[in-house]
Amino acid sequence: xxxxxVFENVSKLYPTGMLGRTGVQAVQGINLTIPRGEVMALxxxxxxxxxxLVKMLLSLCKPTEGKITRLDKPVYDHSTLARVGYMxxxxxxxxxxxxxxxxxxxxxxTLVPLEILRPRAExxxxxxxxxxxxxxxxxxxxxxxxxxxxxxxxxxxxxxxxILDEPTEGLDLLGRQMLHQVIAKQKARGGTVLLVxxxxxxxxxxxxxxxxxxGGKIVKVSPLAELLKDKSGKVISLEQxxxxxxxxxxx
Amino acid sequence: xxxxxxxxxxxxxxxDTFRQSLSSRxxxxxxGISALFILFCLSVSVRGEDPLPVGPGxxxxxxxxxxxxxxxxxxxxxxxxxxxxxxxxxxxxTDAGRxxxxxxxxxxxxxxxxxxxxxxxxxxxxxxxGFLPTFLDPNQITVLLAKPVPRWSLLIGKFLGVLAFVGxxxxxxxxxxxxxxxxxxxxxxxxxxLTIPLLIVHFGIFYSFSTMLAVWTRSTVVxxxxxxxxxxxxxxxNFGRHAIEVHALPGMTPVGRTMxxxxxxxxxxxxxxxxxxxxxLKATGYSGGVKEFDTLKNEKKFHPELSVLASLMFAAxxxxxxxxxxxxxxx
Numbered sequence: 001x002x003x004x005x006v007f008e009n010v011s012k013l014y015p016t017g018m019l020g021r022t023g024v025q026a027v028q029g030i031n032l033t034i035p036r037g038e039v040m041a042l043x044x045x046x047x048x049x050x051x052x053l054v055k056m057l058l059s060l061c062k063p064t065e066g067k068i069t070r071l072d073k074p075v076y077d078h079s080t081l082a083r084v085g086y087m088x089x090x091x092x093x094x095x096x097x098x099x100x101x102x103x104x105x106x107x108x109x110t111l112v113p114l115e116i117l118r119p120r121a122e123x124x125x126x127x128x129x130x131x132x133x134x135x136x137x138x139x140x141x142x143x144x145x146x147x148x149x150x151x152x153x154x155x156x157x158x159x160x161x162x163i164l165d166e167p168t169e170g171l172d173l174l175g176r177q178m179l180h181q182v183i184a185k186q187k188a189r190g191g192t193v194l195l196v197x198x199x200x201x202x203x204x205x206x207x208x209x210x211x212x213x214x215g216g217k218i219v220k221v222s223p224l225a226e227l228l229k230d231k232s233g234k235v236i237s238l239e240q241x242x243x244x245x246x247x248x249x250x251x
Numbered sequence: 252x253x254x255x256x257x258x259x260x261x262x263x264x265x266x267d268t269f270r271q272s273l274s275s276r277x278x279x280x281x282x283g284i285s286a287l288f289i290l291f292c293l294s295v296s297v298r299g300e301d302p303l304p305v306g307p308g309x310x311x312x313x314x315x316x317x318x319x320x321x322x323x324x325x326x327x328x329x330x331x332x333x334x335x336x337x338x339x340x341x342x343x344x345t346d347a348g349r350x351x352x353x354x355x356x357x358x359x360x361x362x363x364x365x366x367x368x369x370x371x372x373x374x375x376x377x378x379x380x381g382f383l384p385t386f387l388d389p390n391q392i393t394v395l396l397a398k399p400v401p402r403w404s405l406l407i408g409k410f411l412g413v414l415a416f417v418g419x420x421x422x423x424x425x426x427x428x429x430x431x432x433x434x435x436x437x438x439x440x441x442x443x444x445l446t447i448p449l450l451i452v453h454f455g456i457f458y459s460f461s462t463m464l465a466v467w468t469r470s471t472v473v474x475x476x477x478x479x480x481x482x483x484x485x486x487x488x489n490f491g492r493h494a495i496e497v498h499a500l501p502g503m504t505p506v507g508r509t510m511x512x513x514x515x516x517x518x519x520x521x522x523x524x525x526x527x528x529x530x531x532l533k534a535t536g537y538s539g540g541v542k543e544f545d546t547l548k549n550e551k552k553f554h555p556e557l558s559v560l561a562s563l564m565f566a567a568x569x570x571x572x573x574x575x576x577x578x579x580x581x582x
Contacts, residue, residue: 058397061581081399092390096274
């Protein structure tokens with residue numbers, strides 16, 4: 001199975017204190033493969049290490065141990081970031097930019113050629129429902145609109161790997177439906193999605209595979225369909241699966 | 252390192268910085284200040300310098316007012332040039348010196364050294380100090396750091412963007428006042444235009460320190476007070492070194508002397524920059540310089556090229572440290 005990303009025995013220790021002699025172990029011994037063309041959810045309680053994993057995958061921080069491969073190349077090779085889209089959990093875009101300026105700016109830095117960038121930005125703004133606000137500064141946008149813009153920004157390079165960190169935060173019903181369509185479209189064109197979310201109904205609806213991280217360690221990786229069945233084959237909810245895992249009991 | 256990608260990033264960051272300045276209204280505030288000074292220059296006029304009789308062979312026979320007592324000269328039948336400099340559309344008048352060129356040169360020096368190079372840099376360091384900490388806020392820069400561009404190019408692009416912004420504003424100020432004074436007096440002294448590159452270099456040297464602080468602390472307050480304090484310390488060190496060089500401080504040990512020299516050659520030298528500007532404008536005789544600096548210069552102990560080079564090396568080192576820190580920081 002071809003992989004969009006592979007974590008091999010990855011650990012991350014954040015140094016603390018003046019001399020950095022002590023530290024916080026964010027994740028430890030992570031082995032995880034994100035298959036190409038799938039929608040994988042990364043689930044876990046608060047402070048489980050989900051964001052650290054995402055950050056390491058995006059080269060925002062370096063692993064203390066282990067090896068990470070992104071789109072078949074080591075994670076320190078930044079060239080593959082041109083094929084990655086990332087939607088941050090707390091979007092704080094420069095408030096002086098308009099929606100169009102933002103997409104042109106971020107798209108330019110993702111190395112999308114200008115002649116492609118402009119029509120694509122226009123199409124994306126239409127897709128996320130912001131075509132009537134293209135020339136308004138972001139300072140006038142609501143949280144939901146900023147989220148929509150964040151999604152458009154993540155799609156500006158038509159990524160092979162799309163990483164969505166809490167994407168539905170602040171989105172209304174129509175916004176969520178739009179997001180689901182975007183994810184389905186990404187999957188249909190052979191792209192991969194890594195979704196970090198606490199909204200379990202959403203995960204149940206759109207994901208193929210689930211990885212659960214608790215206390216910095218992966219405690220479960222499974223196709224969703226298998227996960228939602230108990231030993232007797234009876235269908236259970238994701239909440240019922242996660243409850244004991246979050247409480248520290250491995251199934 | 253992929254240079255075309257880095258250059259492209261720098262281009263995008265410069266453009267972004269201009270947008271940031273527009274949004275903070277700093278762009279218009281600085282243009283407004285320049286407009287006020289241009290208006291001030293338009294209010295200037297020099298009168299009383301009418302063409303005087305020309306002697307045999309078209310040799311000018313006028314005498315400058317400061318070299319002869321006008322009353323005595325008149326009694327002797329000599330015409331005396333007594334130009335008057337009027338400021339504020341006639342609200343204030345003073346002697347214009349030797350002639351209108353003198354008067355304009357004096358104003359150029361005041362605008363260049365007093366307004367642009369000292370007050371201007373001080374205010375610009377304060378007003379632009381927030382640009383980088385805002386940009387480096389983790390919630391804002393994280394998405395940019397996840398782009399396939401070198402981190403250093405984002406930082407250098409932002410630094411150059413601020414420099415380009417300051418250069419643009421400095422150009423508006425200097426060229427605007429130069430044209431306004433020229434329009435009113437007919438004197439267009441190109442030496443005044445040298446203020447623009449010197450201002451950019453001077454500002455850039457100190458903004459590199461502010462950049463380093465921004466990467467380390469991400470705090471606007473630290474950047475404002477840190478860079479101003481640093482500027483004052485550098486001024487003190489610069490003046491102190493030259494004063495000791497001239498006056499030979501008693502009790503100064505060789506170790507102390509060495510430390511002073513190391514500090515002088517390591518840190519930026521705002522006093523030297525001011526002196527270089529004075530020299531570029533040929534300001535000697537129009538404005539009183541610092542005695543110690545003048546003495547040093549007369550004794551041929553002042554090396555402007557080395558001084559600027561050392562300051563530029565300091566700026567490069569600061570940017571290098573900042574870029575390295577950004578490169579290794581976990582976000």
